[in-house]
Amino acid sequence: MxxxxxxxxxxxxxxxxxxxxxxxxxxxxxxxxxxxxxxxxxxxxxxxxxxxxxxxxxxxxxxxxxxxxxxxxxxxxxxxxxxxxxxxxxxxxxxxxxxxxxxxxxxxxxxxxxxxxxxxxxxxxxxxxxxxxxxxxxxxxxxxxxxxxxxxxYPEPIAKYERTLLDHEIAPDLVERLLQGAAERFESETSPKTEEFARECVRDQLKGILHAPGPKGIAADTRIAHFVGPTGVGKTTTIAKLAAEQVLKHNRKVGFITSDTYRIAAVEQLKTYATILNVPLEVVFSPQELARAFQQLQDRDIIFMDTAGRNFRNQMYVSELNSLLQTNGRSETYLVLSLTSKYKDMKAITDNFAKFRLDKVLFTKMDETQSYGSIVNLLYDFPLRLSYTTNGQNVPEDIAVTNEDRLIDLLLEERDS
Ligand SMILES: Nc1nc2c(ncn2[C@@H]2O[C@H](COP(=O)(O)OP(=O)(O)O)[C@@H](O)[C@H]2O)c(=O)[nH]1
Ligand SMILES: [Mg+2]
Structure with a gap:
């Protein structure tokens, strides 16, 4: 708009x-x-x-x-x-x-x-x-x-960010809150009222939402990383990217488990990556089979678990999936969301998952949009931690740990629209 x-x-x-x-x-x-x-x-x-x-x-x-x-x-x-x-x-x-x-x-x-x-x-x-x-x-x-x-x-140098942030589809009430916070600081502090200071005030507001202490990426002692999220957002591709990094860069022994048995092609897709990376793959059809899969992969340093993307607006599927997730301290669950989705849908899905354990959110397809506001909306609405962002289909290179400062630069850049 x-x-x-x-x-x-x-x-x-x-x-x-x-x-x-x-x-x-x-x-x-x-x-x-x-x-x-x-x-x-x-x-x-x-x-x-x-x-x-x-x-x-x-x-x-x-x-x-x-x-x-x-x-x-x-x-x-x-x-x-x-x-x-x-x-x-x-x-x-x-x-x-x-x-x-x-x-x-x-x-x-x-x-x-x-x-x-x-x-x-x-x-x-x-x-x-x-x-x-x-x-x-x-x-x-x-x-x-x-x-x-x-x-x-808002004071003039702050007001100009309103349009930019709304263009990124940050929720209007959140934009108001952010700019009010920025304006308060801008007006109360004694610093000269420059454009730079205004930008810093807005930056700090965004940083307050995006920043969380602690590691964003897969930690050295992470034993199981689960990936959940809707169909087609890029879970399997992302797992391949991250597994490649663990194998090639960190020399860790990686294993794959998939519970995505709804589509033959989904298993085949992960099998292909498993073959390329020389990583064992276990397919589980029910929560009962998980123990066996972990047994098979007990010599692995880290296990990536791929799951079926289903209609997670449906609470039943969420509970079913949750029964597949391990909850011990060395496991973590990544909610994978595509930046091409509408925020309303992202929110509905995250709401359903939020009743269970989610640790981090991973955003895909950054290359397919110019609006990054849903990242801000989501992190404002949910106590999740930013992790990675993916920006293309190439395995393994199109992924990086999300850099908040760079993201804020993009959010504050005036767009020609
Ligand atoms: N443009 C773009 N496409 C992606 C990205 N990540 C994944 N994809 C593509 O999205 C499609 C679905 O990916 P897939 O991993 O099968 O999704 P899943 O159903 O969540 O496992 C594939 O065509 C991927 O190549 C990304 O960061 N950017
Ligand atoms: Mg998949």
Whole structure:
């Protein structure tokens, strides 16, 4: 989602700019008359301020839209856009006469739209994706509308991070909390109020969430490492990467156990890596067979246990899997999550697992996204420790212990969106 603020002389000007910047599917979230220049806001030139958004992060080729279209309807290019136009049109109509607040993106915006303006009931029967996008948009409008009435919520050098952190899909209420913390320090300390100091204040807030004492990676005395998580996130591939490191770099004797017997291909996949690395593999079909598997692998320094990715939104599968996990001190359980998943799903899965023992979280597919906010969301919501991040399909190289400082740099980098 991209949101932009425009200050223009007339609505046709705005439409033209929005089409060029945000593409034909952009929608207008709010419009307002303002005075620009002048003295204390008086005698200034009358301008129109327009806040527009698009659900796409890529600019799209502009379609020609006649300037006579109603002001909320930038285009009818997609089902999403047209539904949002409808919803936003109501919001704008209902709130146009109300006083103005200043919030996110430094843009003056109207107070929260009344219930009638909520979009979801208007599009019953449309697919889930559509609902999801509209929900995001609703949250955005609500967030824009919840600003404080007397000026920007944060000092300027802090405020600019709001957009960046939201772009990374850090939860809006968490962004607010982080920036409030950063702003408090920025204002209370005697350090010069520079951009660098502002960045440091925001950095420290993020670090407070991401950092946990203790080793992130597989410790030298780890005896069993379990990997759990949904299907297709990259558990087996990650095990191969980590096992290679243990064999090649640390000269440890490695063993594999897999309980993923739901798909023949899954066993074959691990068998292939086992052959390449010359590592014994035991396949278990039930918790009762585990003892035998451990017996077979008793001479191994470390055992990697691969598990079936199932629908872990279903609590029953979680309990079943939990019965396979060893809980002695030298074992640890890695929850594997893909950064390409929606945070809501990650949270539901982690919630189910959190009742059992999870130690660390491992994020995969960093190469497939530019939004890393779910890492922050997850570590804020759950007492897990960061471990590794993977960034590609190549075994063994595409993995590293997560470097918080580097991750924070990425989170604070302004993106061209
Ligand atoms: N782009 C990318 N693909 C990955 C990464 N890790 C795993 N994959 C791919 O994701 C797919 C599923 O991986 P797999 O290990 O079988 O997942 P599992 O079902 O959780 O065991 C495979 O095609 C992997 O090559 C990663 O970090 N980046
Ligand atoms: Mg697998």
């Amino acid at each position: 991209r949101v932009k603020r425009y200050v223009v002389d007339s609505m046709p000007d705005a439409l033209q700019k929005i089409r060029a910047d945000l593409g034909k599917d952009a929608v207008i979230l709010n419009t307002k008359e303002i005075r620009s220049g002048g003295f204390l806001g008086l005698f200034g030139k009358k301008k129109i301020e327009v806040i527009a958004a698009t659900d796409s992060s890529q600019p799209q080729p502009a379609a020609s839209v006649p300037a006579s279209l109603p002001r909320q309807a930038v285009s009818a290019g997609s089902a999403f856009a047209s539904h949002m136009e409808e919803a936003v049109a109501v919001a704008a109509r209902e709130s146009s006469a109300a006083p103005v607040a200043v919030a996110a993106f430094g843009a003056p915006i109207a107070p929260p739209p009344p219930k009638a303006a909520q979009a979801a009931p208007r599009i019953r029967g449309k697919d889930e994706l559509l609902l999801d996008e509209i929900k995001q948009m609703k949250e955005m409008v609500a967030r824009l509308s919840s600003g404080q009435p007397n000026g920007p919520a």
